[in-house]
Amino acid sequence: TKVGVLISGTGTNLQALIDHSIDPKNNSAAEIVLVVSNIPGVKGLERAEKAGIPTKVISHKGYKKREEFDRKVHEALMEAGVEMICLAGFMRILSGWFVQQWTGSLLNIHPSLLPSFKGMNAHKLALEAGVRVSGCTVHFVVEEVDAGAIVAQEAVPVKTGDTVESLQERVKTAEHKCYPRAMELVARRLVGIDSQGKLVRSDTE
Numbered sequence: 043t044k045v046g047v048l049i050s051g052t053g054t055n056l057q058a059l060i061d062h063s064i065d066p067k068n069n070s071a072a073e074i075v076l077v078v079s080n081i082p083g084v085k086g087l088e089r090a091e092k093a094g095i096p097t098k099v100i101s102h103k104g105y106k107k108r109e110e111f112d113r114k115v116h117e118a119l120m121e122a123g124v125e126m127i128c129l130a131g132f133m134r135i136l137s138g139w140f141v142q143q144w145t146g147s148l149l150n151i152h153p154s155l156l157p158s159f160k161g162m163n164a165h166k167l168a169l170e171a172g173v174r175v176s177g178c179t180v181h182f183v184v185e186e187v188d189a190g191a192i193v194a195q196e197a198v199p200v201k202t203g204d205t206v207e208s209l210q211e212r213v214k215t216a217e218h219k220c221y222p223r224a225m226e227l228v229a230r231r232l233v234g235i236d237s238q239g240k241l242v243r244s245d246t247e
């Protein structure tokens with residue numbers, strides 16, 4: 043399955059997906075064929091270039107309408123023959139039109155155990171809530187933000203004295219294991235969503 047990865051920053055999740063897909067022992071069904079960033083010069087672009095993966099920068103600033111930006115991104119993905127998309131630190135909300143084109147083949151990783159702590163500052167919300175366990179969630183992307191069917195989660199202990207940075211670091215370690223596994227399940231079409239958006243599994247578990 044040809045995979046497109048959308049990023050906006052450092053790309054440590056992108057790196058984990060790249061490492062997983064190129065490691066022969068994984069016999070991965072996923073081939074990352076394009077990395078798109080909406081922000082130029084981010085570290086994630088270097089990671090893709092080092093791995094010999096084509097990159098594109100499509101700045102959202104160039105478009106006055108959200109749908110126009112999304113259509114440009116969609117065209118780039120189609121040109122590269124992309125069959126499924128992984129959002130990895132991509133910080134733009136995608137329009138209903140875009141999400142509709144990719145339903146069932148569009149994944150995102152969120153740094154909390156959804157449905158808790160949706161949105162941009164999950165770690166801050168988790169620390170303020172005083173939870174003792176946090177973690178990460180890979181979910182199918184639907185129009186409503188951070189609300190799609192959950193594919194995989196990994197729990198992480200919250201430690202006394204944790205800051206957003208220390209919790210984020212611990213959660214990212216879990217993300218880097220969780221996301222490749224989830225990508226593989228979807229790339230092998232062992233997991234999908236039905237017309238109601240509910241998860242459908244064809245693997246055992």
Ligand SMILES: Nc1nc2ccc(CNc3ccc(C(=O)NCCCC(=O)O)cc3)cc2c(=O)[nH]1
Nearest residue numbers: 132133134135136161162183184185186187188
């Ligand atoms: N429709 C849809 N699209 C998404 C795009 C990105 C992410 C990643 N997680 C994100 C969750 C929240 C945001 C957010 O609120 N950003 C500030 C507004 C930026 C903007 O104006 O665009 C961004 C990414 C998830 C989703 C999703 O669940 N559904």
Ligand SMILES: N[C@@H]1O[C@H](COP(=O)(O)O)[C@@H](O)[C@H]1O
Nearest residue numbers: 052053054055131151152153
């Ligand atoms: N989507 C969230 O944004 C962050 C991206 O980090 P990176 O993959 O760019 O290092 C990760 O914490 C992920 O959960």
